[in-house]
Amino acid sequence: MTPRPTTLELGAGRLLLDGTPSVLLCSSVFPFRIPSEQWDHRLQLVQESGYRMVDLYVHWGFHEQVPGTIDLSSPERDLARFLELAAARDLLVMARPGPYICSETDGGGLPWWLHGDAATAPAALRTTDPAYLEAVDRWFDAVMPILAAAQIVRGGPVALVQIENELDFFDCPDPEDYMAHLVERTRAHGIEVPIIACAGQGDLAGASGDAEHVVPTVNLYPSDTSRSFDAEARHYAAELASRNLPLMVTETNRMHRTLRREILAGARLVAPYLQTSGFDHLVLPSAGNWGDPGNLMTHDYDFDGYLTPDGRRRPEYDEAVALGATLAAWGDRLATALPVPLDSVAVDGIATGGALALDGGGFVVGPAELDDLATAVLLRPSGSTAGIAAVLAPGTCPFWALDVPLEPWGAEGTLTAATAELIGVRPPIAGTSDSLVLTFEGGVDAHVALELAADGGEPEHLVQTGPGEARSQSARIPVRLIVQERAYSLADPEPVLARVAAHRLPVHDALAELGTVHPLEEGAALPGAERLGLADGRVRAEFELSAEATEVLVLEAADLVRLELDGTDHGVSVTHGAPRSLPLAPGTGHALRVDAEIWGRANFDDARRPALHLGAGRGTGQVLQVLRTEDVSDAWEVRRIPDRRSRGDLAAPPLRELGGWSSARPGRDTLYGRALGPVTSSAVLRLVGLTHPVHVALDGGEETLVVPDAPVLVLPGAGSGAVDVTVRTPHVPGGLLERVELLTVVPARCTRLRTLAEADLAAELTAVAAASAEEAWTAVPAAFDGLRVGAGRPVLLRLEGADRTSDQGLLLELAGQDVEVTVLAGGRRVSRHVLGEPVVGGGPAGRSWVPASWCGPEGGEVLLLVEAIEGAGGIFEGARRAATSR
Known part of the structure; x- marks a missing residue:
């Protein structure tokens, strides 16, 4: 194993460890998802896979569960011990202490008490909001000294420190000031290694704020079968090289074929996310991920990385070992090579993949087979007329050699072509009769050819086809058969x-009476789970409903929400704050019970449902009684149209149903307006059957986004007056909505809260x-x-x-x-x-x-x-x- 270095420096297209250009493979290992007695087991497996670095999220919310009390030393939270174990395995660490980490975990790693209506919740997360920065500073004051003491320049494993995470996905109004603050606090605690910030969707400035002393990195999650990905990765390598930096891919897919393509595109650090899987035993998972607003993240945090959550190796682990051996064999020759398109090199028959032009001549070529077919390709070494035919195995991206000088390995001549992977180099020992030994691994049709210089005579050609060994006085080329995949999965459970x-009733009765009953303040809004001090658990609220009510409307409840009306259970839904309603039989009172179970807070910012935005709270939400429903779909003024003749607001606006203005310019906004009311108490505007997001403003104020998943907007009481409502929406040829309703509502009376x-x-x-x-x-x-x-x-x-x-x-x-x-x-x-x-x-x-x-x-x-x-x-x-x- 290569000794752990003491310096890491960055240059144009270069990552240098103790001055040696290097390519690093990095596996995520998250101690908050692995039992502490198994930390070393996972680190050992990472080390044995050939990876030289681990990606370490430090979960702020896990370590500061009570505001002001930060635990970084108890057995399951002992950060210094984890770093010591990594150091003992000669592994480097990319430390990522947030404050936000995403990681599909509760609130993206931000503590629960920063969310919802908690007394400690700031006005805005991931910004320069003073209350938020005060909490972040306290976290950095605790975690950064531990990381600083474990830096490689002080004999530890920490080689990179990431602040924030994929900020370019978040609508941060002041990224430069925000990131500059984090940098200042990080440096103040003695962090000397490079400080990095990863771009989740390629916006380097949005991720780093272009703040001084922040190195931008890129997270790449392509389709593993994308045919344009090689060019995309080379684009980022070139952009970062122009900034005198290397391409570091701080998150990406787990398939080693894709990782190889990134290295061929010039990446010097490749960190597949969740190569080492885990389990959410001690933290909550998140809720609402990856485009599905109803999604609940499993406790089993596993994306089929090379290690299962319980620590078993999968077949992809063999691919890691093979790639690690190849990178070690090529060493700094590969780590200084320049990425070039595959079609610029003498390879025929396939265009997907990449190549690296070696300093001093020659290429490492990597054709990528994406169709799971055996593909015939042809390598054309210099001076060859016929070329060398090879078969690219299905689903692979091998590193082959073409016209590679042998001089850096201590011999005279050329490795003219190799359709097997180089996995070992032993240069000749000066003063001895030892020859150069190049060890390859390949299939039965592998072909390795050397052209060796001869004293005063014709060059010597040394060729090995398939497994075996060819040798001469100058060189030996053993070729081993590719190790077949091993099956690591257990037998069927x-x-x-x-x-x-x-007796089921005793369990039911116990659950019904457990917990803490909270006093209720007459007329006050129902508090959320965070205001009640509940980080993880269940909220139950019981209500009395008026005999005048025709409907009960529940808004902003999350996560698993169960409604029981007059003893009838209406099941659980995952609304994430979207409205849920039940009709009420008129003329009699009703009893409603709302149960809300916390699964996990949103880890992303998503406008589709109220509880999916970062910082949104959990609990039973608002429970409103609907006393009157009025159809207000028609007679909206068309105040501004998208047509070319429009010069602004219309002096004499026509009247249409909301969304009904027909235009030849679909996609352009139309502005509708109508005075609704009088609204003597609270009211709700409900856009039934809404198909597209719209922007709504009340009495000329700031616009609010109303979306199809949550097509309601609470209108404040206006005494005896009306509320002027404007709706800005594109023309939708297929129809914007079914109808518009104005609901007169009053809060339901809560009788018990637990x-x-x-x-x-x-x-x-x-x-x-x-x-x-x-x-x-x-x-x-x-x-x-x-x-x-x-x-x-x-x-x-x-x-x-x-x-x-x-x-x-x-x-x-x-x-x-x-x-x-x-x-x-x-x-x-x-x-x-x-x-x-x-x-x-x-x-x-x-x-x-x-x-x-x-x-x-x-x-x-x-x-x-x-x-x-x-x-x-x-x-x-x-x-x-x-x-x-x-």
């Missing part, structure tokens, strides 16, 4: 027997299980055909046959339809799973992993709380297990 509590922290729920259920007599449990056969669970009637199950030894954990696969399953072990929650609808993202929805340390060396009970999602109930179909080794 086995059925796990379960027992279900025969919160239940998730830790208390886990402790109570564990106590219920322990206190239950054995005869209270009913055995469930291994081959049962599904356990029906009624809405509002949760079932507690105890798994049998789940014993573990001290070096094992338990890998579970859960199955069911329309149920939520909470896995408990050791008195605390392991994970939660939504099976069926709604949609989840990330790893498998039903996979849970119980680390061995969570139940001790003799094992312990694993409990499952199963709750129906739909009002009609759900079905739990059982669990399967597989032992997993650390």
Whole structure:
């Protein structure tokens, strides 16, 4: 293993370790997603894969769960220990302490108390808002000294420090000032290594603020089969070289074919995101990701990287070993090479991929096969008339050689062509008879040809085809057969027997009365979960509804929201703040219960639903009673039109239905206006069937975006007057909406408000299980055909046959339809799973992993709380297990 360097410097197209040009492979390893006793195991596997660096997110919210109390030293949070373990493995560290990290985690790593209506929440996150910066400064004051003490210039592993994360995705109004502040605080704590900032969508200035002393990097997530990606990556390499910097890809896909293409495009650091997978045991996942507003991130944080969450190698691990060996063999020759298009080199038959022009002559060529077909290609070395035919294996991007001088390796001559990968170089030893040894790895049709200088005679040609070894007095070229993929996956999981509590009501009653009841202030708005001090758990609010109300409207509730009206369960929905309503039979009062369970706060900024923007709160939201509904679709003034004849606002505006102005210029904005009211109390404007986002302003004020997923806007009471509403919208030929409604509303009266922290729920259920007599449990056969669970009637199950030894954990696969399953072990929650609808993202929805340390060396009970999602109930179909080794 190469000793850990003591300096890292950056130049135009160069990354130098102790002055040596290098290419680094970097694997993400997140200690907050891996049990602390397994940290070294993961780092060992990274080291053995040939990767030389780890990408380390430091999760602010995990370390400062109580404002002002920062824990960086307890066993699961011991940052210095993790850095020491990395150093002992001779691994470099790219430290990423935020403040924001994204990582599909709760609030993007920002503490829960910065969100919602918490007393500590600032006005604006990820900006120069004074309250936000005060909290960030306190975090940096704690974390930066630990990173500074572990820098490579002080004998530690920290070689790069990233501040912020993909800021170019966020609408930051002052990125330069914001990033300059973070840089100043970082340098003030003694950080000497390069400070980097990654661009999530290629906007280098938006990510770094172009602040002084901030090195921009790029996160690249192409389609692995993109045919234009090579040119895109070379574009960033050229742009950064013009700034006297190398291309560093700080996040990217995990497939090594794609990583090879990035290296061929000039990348000097390549960091596939989540090569080392993890599990959200100790942190909440996020909610709402990747274009689907209903998405819930799984606790299983796994994108099929080369290590599974429980630490098993996947076949991609072999690809890592192969690429690491190739990079080590080429060394600084490859690390100083200039990227060029593949079609500029003498390679025929394929245009996808790239090439590197070596200093002193010759090329490393990398044809990329994207169609999973064996593809015939032809290499044309200098002086060759026929060329060398080769077959490109399906799905590969090998590093082949063309016209490479041997002189830097201590011999005279040329490596004219190699359709096998160089994995080892042993130069001749001066004063001995040793010859140059070039070791290759390739398939049965591999071809390696050297042209060696001869004293006073014809050049000597040395050729090896397929596995074997060719040798002469000057050189040896062993060619090894490519190591075949090894299957690392475990055998199919086995059925796990379960027992279900025969008496379900005691569990239901316990849940109904658990938690903290909060006093209610007459007339005050209902507080959110953050205001109530709830970081993780459930909020239950009970309401009395007026006999005059025709509808109840719930706004801004999140995440898993259950409505029960007059004892009828209407199921769980993942609204993320979008409105949910129920009709009310007139002439009688009603009782409504709203339950909101926190899954995780939004980690991104998304305008489609109110709870999906960064900083949005969680809880039961606003509950409004609708007293009157008026159709106001028609008679809107068309105050400004998109037609070319328009010169501004119309003096005599025509009247049309909202969105009904027909124009030959679709896509251009039309401005509509109408006085609505009088609005004597609060009202809601509802745009039923809205198909496109629109901008709405009240009484000439600032515009508010109203979107199809949340087509409502609360109008303030205007006494006896009307509210002037203007709507700016493009002409939509297919129709903007179905109708416009003005709802007269009043807040519902809350009679009881209760919160239940998730830790208390886990402790109570564990106590219920322990206190239950054995005869209270009913055995469930291994081959049962599904356990029906009624809405509002949760079932507690105890798994049998789940014993573990001290070096094992338990890998579970859960199955069911329309149920939520909470896995408990050791008195605390392991994970939660939504099976069926709604949609989840990330790893498998039903996979849970119980680390061995969570139940001790003799094992312990694993409990499952199963709750129906739909009002009609759900079905739990059982669990399967597989032992997993650390």
